[in-house]
Amino acid sequence: MIYASFVLALLVLLVGQSATPAAPASEEFNGPFSSWTQVQCTGQDDTAQLQNALNGLGHAGSYVVYIQPGVCRITATLTLSRVQYVTLLGHDPSDTRIVYAGPAGTPMFTLNGVGHSRFGRLTWDGGGLASSVYFDAWVGPDPYFPTALRHEDEVFQNLRPDGVIAYLGAAGGGTAETTWIRDRFTGPSDAAMFLANYNVLDQWVWDSVFDSNTRGITNYLGSRANGAGAFAANRSVFLNSSEADLETGNVAGPYADRWNYSRGSAVHVLGQAIGSPAPGWTAQGDVILDTPVNPISLGSAGPLGLVDNTFRGGKPQGMLGVQEGYASSPTGELWGIGNTFSNASPLQYAIPLPRGRIHAQIDDVLNATISDPGYTVAATPPAVSRPVLEPQSTDGSAVQRAIDAAAACGQPRCVVHLPAGTYQVSQTLVVPAGSDMQIVGDGPGATILQGSGTTTGPILELDGPSRATVRDVYISGQGAPEGLAVRSADQSGGLIHAEDVIATGKVVGLQVDGISQTTVDFLDLQAGGESATPGSTAIQLLNGAHASIFNGALGADTLYDVRDQSQLVAETMYEEGVSMRPVNVLAPNGSGTLVLDSSKLQSYLPGMFDASSFTGPVTIDNTHATRIVFRGGADFLGLGVVSDVGLLMDFAQPFAWWEPRRIDGSGSAPVDEQAAGVSDQAQYLRDHFAPLRATKPRALVPAPPNATDVRMYRVFVDTAETAVNLQANP
Secondary structure, eight states, rough: OOHHHHHHEEEEEEEESSOOOTTTTTBBBOOOOOOEEEEEOOSOHHHHHHHHHHHHHHTTBEEEEOOOEEEEEEOOOOOEEEEESSSEEEOTTTEEEEEEEESSOOOEEEEEEEEEEEEEEEEEEOOOTTTTTEEEOOOOOOOOOOEEEEEEEEEEOOTTOOOOEEEETTOOOOEEEEEEEEEEEEESSSSEEEESSSSSSEEEESEEEEEESSEEEBBBBSSSSSSSSSSEEOEEEEESSSSSEEEESSSSSSSEEOOEEEEEEOOOOEEOOOOOOOEEEEEEEEEEEEEOOOSSSEEOOOEEESSSEEEEEEEOOOOOOEEOOSSSOOOOEEEEEEEEOOOOOOOOOOOOOOTOOOOOOOSBOOOOOOOOOOOOOOOOOOBBOOOEEEOOBBBBBHHHHHHHHHHHHSSSTTTEEEEEEEEEEOOOOOOOOTTTOOESOBBBBEEEEOSSSOOSSEEEEESOOOOOOOEEEEEEEEOOEEEEEESSOTTOOOOOESSOEEEEEEEEEEEEESSOHHHHHHHHEEOOHHHHHHHOOOEEEEEEOEEEEEEEEEEESSSEEOOEEEEEEEEEEEESSSTOOEEEETTOOBBBBEEEEEEEEEEEEEEEOOOOOOOEEEEEEEEEEEEEEEETTTTTEEEEEESOOOOOOOOOOEEEEEEEEEETEEEEEOOOOESSSSSSSHHHHHHHHHHHHOOOOOOOOOOOOTSSSEEEEEEEEEEEEEEEEEEEEO
């Protein structure tokens, strides 16, 4: 029961600058809050005040620096180092700018040992002088590896023509598991994003625009630098790249290239002549217009997978190619299905013959009239004024009272703001069914909901159907059965959308139980177990559940447990074990459908991918595996798997093991294909790739009334038995 006297005692604020509310289920920005450090620039020389604010981040009581609308002029490089869980935000990139007026050829912002942090809502203007915007490094003894970073709604412009906008792994160390979303990289630049070494991995790009750069995303800078590392470009726009939209000069993996639009670029994907090392590359749903010669050209063995792409222009034949560099008798692996061409010839795929292998020309459309569909720039979520309620203390009961008050506030999307601090939770925090409240912290690691160690339920529960949003919060289960639970979540048209979630459980990282009508989309997920607790599972689907993962990093003793006729499609995954225990990729005795497209899979001790006891189709493609033995089963497809074993053990039909390669020193060599019980190869590929072709993140539009519409952004959960549990039933 909510008492009026308590509601009046709560701190109620109006935040944001816009008086026009966003659509009920769209993304929006809440802030600034009173716990944030605010900066108002003068436009003269704001270097000192900005640097002072950065120096205090995570040290002086504030984890968030917020820059008010205006122009910030800096005359020296800004620096941030040895800190985690901090946030740097502007009001909006349209009205909040940082302009560089310092020495030519130096970076605007150097980061060293900065992890689990968020940057966004700013325009960075190099003034024609800066060599880069983000010079992101990790140099000892700085303690924090740069991981779990998020860059959102940033505009980068006006660098030197030889500049690199985001120089990643800049001083020899790495940086990984980073989301870049709704950003705009405007040239001139030598590269918008450069991955400088092999420990720059999992750079996940979404809904961004790359305009008039020499290279869009690359680990190669011509004669200047040959880096390494892996990236995934999704739903992004590439315009007028003079060398390539996406380029590789070294192999890491996993790579992916999905639902992108390219126009006026020299090449969309360009792989330098790498040689026999095999970088699996999946291009899916791209629209590539008017490249002069080759839209996609890989100078390595591949495999190159092409799914449902549209190509206008290019040379008349052989414009999509893969060929091993530095080989007198080169090989190349290519497969494809459902591609559309303006060219009339069926000979659009180029591989070296006779040693190259191809499984393609399946359901292609030739001689098509292809108009330019254009593109839409993803909008920056607007700053919206909402009632804000804050707990008056850091005990769980105070948080629950704020939640109850927000549920009864009588206005859309009221905000429960949790300032930085550790909130001790002894009883489950419950968000009532139907509430569209937003629970917003000052960043995971800054705002912590910590279990008491005796909690008998989840730390945070969203009763359903829920319409709630949870953002920038760390949930520490301390042995609780669940960290975050979403109940009664299965309704027609429902949606659970999550970005940058980390789910680390003692037993299970992410569990989806019985949800088949509500769409479950996880973007840039990290999930797994704890090194000190053997027997963990990263992802578990039960009772006919359906879920999709778009980019991720997993670490557990068992990576996937798919049971009870459930379906999981996981794309662009970095997967490994924890501690020194062997990896079991697939739990035994499962059933349903599993598709793993484009992954890097490794075990510290010899591990196993055993599908022999799984009932239903299993597909794994474009995967680089180390210390993993593969055992197939009935309805198994392995396509373009590169491993140190090379062979498949199989005991049931039908199965296919096509385009396998064996790791051979620093490179790879082709291994004989295996198949049995497959009468129609094209139909076998159609059947196995149907789930992948039908899977794409759902647009963020309102779900129907009385259906689940849950959003999660940068929610980190650990030390519970099951970190995140999504359930169809109460």
